[in-house]
Amino acid sequence: MDVxxxxxxxxxxRDHRGRAxxxxxxxxxxxxxxLYAQLVxxxxxxxxxxxxxxxxxxxxxxxxxxxxxxxxxxxGG
Amino acid sequence: MAPVxxxxxxxxxxxxxxxxxxxxxxxxxxxxVGTTRxxxxxxxxxxxxxxxxxxxxxxVLRELADEAASRWPGVRxxxxxxxxxxxxxxxxxxxxxAAPHREAGYEASRFLIDALKARAPIWKxxxxxxxxxxxxxxxxxxx
Numbered sequence: 001m002d003v004x005x006x007x008x009x010x011x012x013x014r015d016h017r018g019r020a021x022x023x024x025x026x027x028x029x030x031x032x033x034x035l036y037a038q039l040v041x042x043x044x045x046x047x048x049x050x051x052x053x054x055x056x057x058x059x060x061x062x063x064x065x066x067x068x069x070x071x072x073x074x075x076g077g
Numbered sequence: 078m079a080p081v082x083x084x085x086x087x088x089x090x091x092x093x094x095x096x097x098x099x100x101x102x103x104x105x106x107x108x109x110v111g112t113t114r115x116x117x118x119x120x121x122x123x124x125x126x127x128x129x130x131x132x133x134x135x136x137v138l139r140e141l142a143d144e145a146a147s148r149w150p151g152v153r154x155x156x157x158x159x160x161x162x163x164x165x166x167x168x169x170x171x172x173x174x175a176a177p178h179r180e181a182g183y184e185a186s187r188f189l190i191d192a193l194k195a196r197a198p199i200w201k202x203x204x205x206x207x208x209x210x211x212x213x214x215x216x217x218x219x220x
Contacts, residue, residue: 055133069130
């Protein structure tokens with residue numbers, strides 16, 4: 001059983017991916033941390049995780065219909 | 078008052094935020110205005126570009142304002158962050174805090190800018206005359 005989520009990219013990750021959003025389909029049970037490692041295996045950029053606009057642990061699994069964001073180190077202010 | 082929280086793509090109006098927190102019960106207003114500097118480690122900065130995950134950033138800013146109002150009773154908060162292109166010398170963030178007494182006002186203002194820099198999902202790109210770089214805030218700031 002697969003689940004489909006929408007990933008929004010911000011900051012350096014948006015530049016790295018060359019796009020603002022993408023849809024991904026992964027096996028049920030895939031964690032956010034595993035999804036990040038799969039999509040961005042080579043950057044060495046630490047991230048925090050958000051699902052549906054809430055900060056969550058990277059150990060949470062992606063659910064069907066989720067909006068997922070990998071949060072690079074922030075720079076507001 | 079409910080805190081005023083704004084995430085906007087237009088120039089910030091510090092005076093309007095100051096007016097929004099004014100109250101006869103408050104003896105002071107602390108106005109923090111963060112502006113873009115024209116240099117970074119010797120390189121000339123032409124402009125900054127901010128982007129935000131707005132669906133998360135607005136609730137986070139509201140949480141910070143609520144937290145300040147709860148930690149420093151009587152404090153009234155308005156905060157605004159600009160996104161998109163911010164030319165050198167213009168404000169990227171404005172925090173207005175009115176407080177019954179100045180100690181609480183200064184403390185709440187300092188808390189809000191430190192916590193915003195640590196927690197709000199906002200990213201900043203510095204554009205130099207010879208390149209660009211995403212700039213993260215240093216870790217370990219309070220908040």
